[in-house]
Amino acid sequence: MAVAGDFSSLEESAAPLFDCQSCGACCSYSAEWPRFSTEDDAQLDRIPAKYVSADEAGMRCDGTRCSALAGEVGKSTACGIYEVRPDVCRACMPGGDDCLMARKAHGLPTL
Numbered sequence: 001m002a003v004a005g006d007f008s009s010l011e012e013s014a015a016p017l018f019d020c021q022s023c024g025a026c027c028s029y030s031a032e033w034p035r036f037s038t039e040d041d042a043q044l045d046r047i048p049a050k051y052v053s054a055d056e057a058g059m060r061c062d063g064t065r066c067s068a069l070a071g072e073v074g075k076s077t078a079c080g081i082y083e084v085r086p087d088v089c090r091a092c093m094p095g096g097d098d099c100l101m102a103r104k105a106h107g108l109p110t111l
């Protein structure tokens with residue numbers, strides 16, 4: 001994902017096809033996806049409140065899109081809280097099942 005200002009890139013993959021910086025599909029797949037799970041209070045405290053959902057159970061989303069995602073899905077995107085992103089975001093690996101499901105939903109190549 002393109003780096004701009006305070007935005008840092010997501011995971012870079014070995015295969016260009018699964019380049020997170022030109023994707024962002026998993027970050028805009030479902031409002032139920034970027035939920036908090038195994039984080040401790042110290043981790044959660046580092047996520048800016050403006051990006052946290054009203055019920056404080058996950059990231060605030062606009063529709064299916066995480067509010068921390070910048071850019072255009074499938075072209076150039078970046079996570080605005082990359083260093084402190086939730087564990088579910090760290091677990092989604094380029095080319096993995098969740099990744100492929102999200103990419104398919106956005107009509108992006110999966111092979």
Ligand code: SF4
Nearest residue numbers: 020023024026094099
């Ligand atoms: S869907 Fe896959 S390639 Fe796209 S941003 Fe997520 S992990 Fe990266």
Ligand code: SF4
Nearest residue numbers: 027066068069079089
């Ligand atoms: S916190 Fe970052 S990595 Fe996680 S869904 Fe939102 S934009 Fe994507």
